[in-house]
Amino acid sequence: MTMTEPAASTVLGKRRLRKEDPALLTGEAKFTSDLNIPGALHLAVLRSPYAHARIRSVDVSAALQLPGVVAAYSGADLAPLWAGPMPCAWPVTADMKNPTHHPLAVSKAAYVGDGVACVLATSDAAARDALEAIEVDYEPLPAVVDLEDALSDRVVIHDELGTNRSYTWELKCEGADGQVERAFADAAYTVSEHYVHQRLIPMAMEPRAVAAVPQPFGGDITLYSSTQVPHILKVMTALTLGIPEHQMRVVAPAVGGGFGAKLNVYAEELLCTALARKHKVPVRWTEERTENTQATIHGRAQRQHIELAADADGKLTAVRVRLLADMGAYLQLVTPGIPLLGAFLYGGVYDLPVAYDFSCTSVFTTLTPTDAYRGAGRPEATYAIERAMDALADQIGIDPLELRRRNFIKKDQFPYTAMTGLVYDSGDHDAAATMAAELADYDGLRARQATQNVDGATKRLGIGVCSYFEMCGLAPSRVLASLNYSAGGWEAATVRVLPTNKIQVVTGTAPHGQGHETAWSMIVAEKMGVDPDDVDVLHSDTAIAPLGLDTYGSRSLPVGGVAIAMACDKVIDKAKKIAAHQLEANEDDLEFAGGTFSVKGTPDRSMPLAAVAFEAFTAHNLPDGLEPNLEAQVTYDPPNFSWPFGTHICVVEVDTETGDVDVLKYVAVDDCGNQVNPLIVEGQVHGGVIQGLAQALFEEAVFDEDGNPKTSTLAEYLVPAASDVPPITLGHTITPSPTNPLGVKGIGEAGTIGAAPAVINAIVDALSGLGVTDVPMPASPHTVWKTIHAAQSASSAQGVSK
């Protein structure tokens, strides 16, 4: 007989090329727009050119006369199709204000890009050309683009709310009453810092695309969408359109990136589905890039005020945070919850007494709605604490890395109950910081800096440090309940051994670039002793994988991957019963290794999993009472978040004559616990770091005072390319998570969380000798140049006044 060579222990933790890539690289993979759907009508959406305008009337009659046009509708025309408003699943407070939001606006457009009418035509070109024939009579109203202005209610955007304030959410944690106030009163050092997180456009390589295909009889409908959340989308579409859920199927074909922006329920998904049902033909829509910059959610958009109190040794004693967050024009699926995801991380990686005072007020503006964007609240929080730590180090006059070391939660303090009550599972910040400092040659850089940054130097060296925690693996359902989130945080998996010992995995995760097919195959291969290529991963189709909560928040591995490992264990348990029966041995005397059951101490009495699988299939000779087939399903609700961490160090040279920032070196040391596939981990860190660096240096969604977007193409919205980013030096420490059997943590957002503060800290460090204490993001050459000039004018004015 052939023995399956034990693949175990040689699979997990080894670099392995992704099985997804050949199809993606050769163009064989089918994205939503690639689907050949005979007879489909094309949807085009007419979008408001005004940030804020009353819609007096909409006349579609001229559009209806154009060739190829089948139908055209105003928002009022379609109002009867909606069983409910567009969903917001996160009512963060009982009194949160949430304006009614429908796929097409009826009485008022609230941002440039807000849909006001639509056309169905036999081709995309005909549909888009027909938009120009629709007459909309707008009454332009003043735009609200500034958060303070929004808060003032000078112009109220949603009449029925009477205010632009959506909610104020507070989290005060004190060991004793008044502890925060006392800590600030007694502090040897305090800092009070204001930071702005500019609006960002997530900009997945594949814009959104939708195709809704109705069955001719019976009312079933399949919605294909470039989404991260087929399961959530199914439930929400059924609710919003009044479709019986069992008649609704959602499929996410190949999806070209999401970064949180496809964690949503969008107007076009509802329009295509509703109109496909109404017209009884397939309806499809593919987003243009300019539409993508206006009609797909934006990220960040927060103003922060953070205050730190510290004792004479620089040990932190309290943190106070006030946020003002921009919701945009409406609340999308999880818009209001994004700032709250950061609320638990403003203490950073530091050992703090229970002295924390957090409050977030969120307002509506006449801009594109915001929502989850890679990191979602956690990059913002990490930026604030890590920039403020540098400000504190500057005030105390000690090295910023030394200040961090004094405050780190120590390795032996884990599991560590944080001031917010959450428990950090494991960590070793000193080790990560030490590795990062060695990889960067931190001491050598400081020495070089001392000789380089002399008076008059125009090329100034800066070193920026960021130590971070990523609260990921969303999430324990009970914790989500305490935050008023409307769903749970579990994940489902089925593992099925086919008669020929090939294995099917059904996962509720919805990969869109993460490589789950490869990673999940590796987990199964390790567990079951098979080759990863003999494992097939089925996903992203609610007819095949009916249970799941999808992919976001770095949850897929620590929740979904763990569910798969647990399902493998259940399958092995069942297989062991069959093997014991066949081998006439006691179940407890069997061991399973390398894909084979054998009797302990008598290795020639053995039975490979392949033979067990076939026995389970034929069911000719199973133990009494045991069901045929080898299959197990697990739904796993994690007991805790997982807490990846690390230290990033960025080294820049700033040209003070031009303001140009040259990133000389970037070191990222990330600890995501046990790694399944280090190649995928590296890819996630690379992409994450570059997106964080893009926020620090390049990207910003810019609007004029009338709310008109100024960055609607990739010529203006500066997504960096490979030629614009530095080489990245990676290091990893491995501190397994004790809360799940794989010892894994997420890694999808870590790079984004670490990068922006490291880069800005480096720039400020380079310019500190010139009186610069902060540089706003993005630190474009123009902005850096202006900042240097402002600091120099201030210091020379001070000189004069003396």
Next chain:
Amino acid sequence: MIPAAFDYVRAGSAEEAISLIGEYGEDAKFIAGGHSLLPLMKLRLAQPTVLVDIGRISDLSYIRDAGDHIAIGAMTRHMDVETSPVLAEHAPLLAHAASHVGDPQVRHRGTIGGSIAHSDSASDLPATTLAMGATYVAQGPGGTREIAAADFFQGFLQTALAPDELLTEIRVPKMGGAGWSFQKFNRRAQDWAIVGVAAWRRNGESGVGLVNMGSTPILATSVSAALSSGASIAEAAELAAAEADPQNDLNASPEYRVHLAKVLVRRALEQASA
């Protein structure tokens, strides 16, 4: 992102192209590599009714030593300019500037003639050839004529070319022995320059062209005049923006552009003098 409807005709020769453009009139446009025109059409900022494609006129693609100058066919791709041994020897400034245009895909499709005829002041090659004292050859129904680069750029996307004239050749003087520098300041490698400077110096002569410092490519004549009359590089660079009229955009205010021009001209002249 979908252009307005248009008709398309392909010309087999320069003569045919000129004849076709005459036939279709003012709403017709030549298209070469398409890397300037097509983006404008997709944004519907340009809506020509007919495109006359000159992309297959292979006898307009060449780089020749013509004695006192190098002759470059208008349809020569940026990549061929960048890698030409003839230009490397006699006009390395132009070859180097071409290596900064867009990204490799753009450089394999875009043409030097298309870039100059489109005359975007933010493009690298109009200002570079202007600094070099190039001559452009235009062919029309009545024959060919030479236009000095200094007379060619007349306003925002406006040139001395008549509607029925086709730019066929770029003639750049041989610059062997000259010191030179091309400074392109931008945020991403693929972008247009926020400010760019093409400069050369030889035996007391100099030329300085500015990219994106006005509605046309700018010849910084004050800088050259100052150098001729004995000014130091630092003094001359202070005059960098004397002929410029820079605009405001997301990347830079006019004041910042003027400042950048001074810094970059100084650096360019230092490099060209090294």
